[in-house]
Amino acid sequence: MDSRKRSAGLAAAGMSGVLLLSACAGEGGLVPGLDGGGDLEEITIALIAWEEAVAVTHMWEAVLEEKGYDVTVAETDVAPAFQGVADGELDLYLDMWLPVTHHEYMEEHRGRIESLGSWYDNATLTLTVPEYMDDVQSIDDLPGHADELGGTIVGIEPDAGLTQVTREQAMPGYRLEQDFELETSSGSSMVAELDAAVLEEEPIVVTLWRPHPAYAQYELRDLEDPQGAMGGVEGLHSIGRSGFEEDYPELAEWIRNWTMDDEELASLQALTVGPGVTDPVAGARQWLAQNPVFLERTLMEDAEDLRF
DSSP, rough: OOGGSEEEESSTTHHHEEEEEEEEEEEEGOOOOOOOOOOOOOEEEEEEEEEHHHHHHHHHHHHHHHTOOOEEEEEEHHHHHHHHHHTTTEEEEEEEEEETHHHHHHHHTSEEEEEEEEEEEEEEEEEEEEEEEOOOBBBBGGGTTTTTTEEEEOOTTTTHHHHHHHHIOOOHTTTOTTEEEEOOOOOHHHHHHHHHHHHHHHOOOOEEEEEETHHHOOOOOOOOTTTTTTOOEEEEEEEETTTTTHOOOOHHHHHHHOOOHHHHHHHHHHHTTSOOOOOOHHHHHHHHHHHHHHHHHHHHHGGGGGOO
């Protein structure tokens, strides 16, 4: 993705050879001007290329760089993100979904990561179709439209929590397995297929989630889920490596203060991952300049010297 060329690429294998260990970050000194001993100067933030994660990660990158931190954004996948935080090779991850989507990862690494609280409380996982598919209102309706849909549910990354929920809960729960295959690739590929289908008004069903900028770009319908197989409303949480709050006391306090409502998140996404965006950090800086109340609410008196 062109807008993230500044991000450091990160593969699951050999990750420890790419990133500085957080324990060594203290050699870079402390961020000046912070209370007490101050925070460590260097910080590495994991980024999974989901739209809300891209938006808020680059928002925090802009804030922290303005506050004097040396920020590395490490682009990775779901499992390596959690593993990296648990191993102490990544300092921070900002887009953990609970209680359903990332439950297995949380359980696997419990005791090796620090929860920093929830910043958004209206997230959902969905199976979604374009509005023009009038006869498809519920997941129950999908088997009757398997032929026109090519027997395919267009998904995202193979190890994503949304993929697991769709494959392990929704598909068996609604007996979709005999008529459909779940096609996995990436979030951007899913959106590309959705865009092509909507352009030609062709039938398509995709795995999607709220918040997502696709809802502002297209007229979409989240399918009713009478069994609740896709899970209920979830919260988006931040996590840090073991020892995060001790090493980053000021930042940990800011993150615990951090909340966003639907309007704030949608407007941030429009400037960071919306159509035509090439520089998400520049978009984040623009959003921060337009939202001083958010900064004051989140950083309190530490927002006084910030200029975007």
